[in-house]
Amino acid sequence: LPQRQIVHPNLEPAPRLLIEVQPAADLDHPAVVQPDLAVVQVGIQSRADRYTYLPSIGIWILVVWTVSHALSRASAAVAGAPDGNGDNRLVPAGPPAAGGRQALMFIAGAVVIVFSLSTRLQLSYWENTEKLMLHTERVAGESDLMHGALGGYYYSQGRLKEAAEQYRRGYRIAGDTWSYVVGMANVYAAQGKTAEAERLYRRALAAKPGPSHHFVLADFLQDQKRLDEARSHYLQGLAMAPYHAVARNQLGN
Secondary structure, three states: OOOOOOOOOOEOOOOOOOOOOOHHHHHHHHHHOHHHHOOOOOOOOOOOHHHHHHHHHHHHHHHHHHHHHHHHHHHHHHHOOOOOOOOOOEOOOOOOOHHHHHHHHHHHHHHHHHHHHHHHHHHHHOOOHHHHHHHHHHHHOOOHHHHHHHHHHHHHOOOHHHHHHHHHHHHHHHOOOOHHHHHHHHHHHHOOOHHHHHHHHHHHHHHOOOHHHHHHHHHHHHHOOOHHHHHHHHHHHHHHOOOOHHHHHHHHO
16 A cells, blocks of 8 residues: 555644555554454464454554544634634644643543553462463353363372362363373372373373373383383384474483
């Protein structure tokens, strides 16, 4: 698109209201909202707050300019007078009048206070994974992703019974999502239930023979001092993912 300039016909030539629109600016908003449109999938989520950060810049510029222009025209309306032909041709009067500025400052202050309180509330949800996921369940209902995240968090905190319950609930919802089976196997291994853990590791590997399932089984076998079996699974996994640095390091050990 070419550069365009818009001059209001009822305003004197100087100062003129000039708006230049560059081609890049015309394409900026569709480009930055692309992740939220989900035309190109960029993750498992369909929407996320972070996708609104850049698009919001243009929206707030539009809001600020619109308010500023409206206040300037209001000031001009107060200062303007009919010319000899009875035409109310207005000459811009510059910055808004004192009353307009005070009203604008009051509105801006109120907006800042409201957003500050909202931010404080949101930060309380993001204190840790548990609070965030439980808040997510209250707002959107339960999901396998929420249960999986809670299971991983409880496992990392040593809360194994709670972790196991979350993995079970996630598996009931997701069905053949084998990350929950592996999660349960990790819990069993941490509890010393090695037979149950190995059964689940091998079940996940049989259902989805990918490199990650070879690696988790190999890690488990290595912890059990079954080094030849562990080495075999590391090699099978590395045949599928030859640049997996952690697995290569484990194989070296």
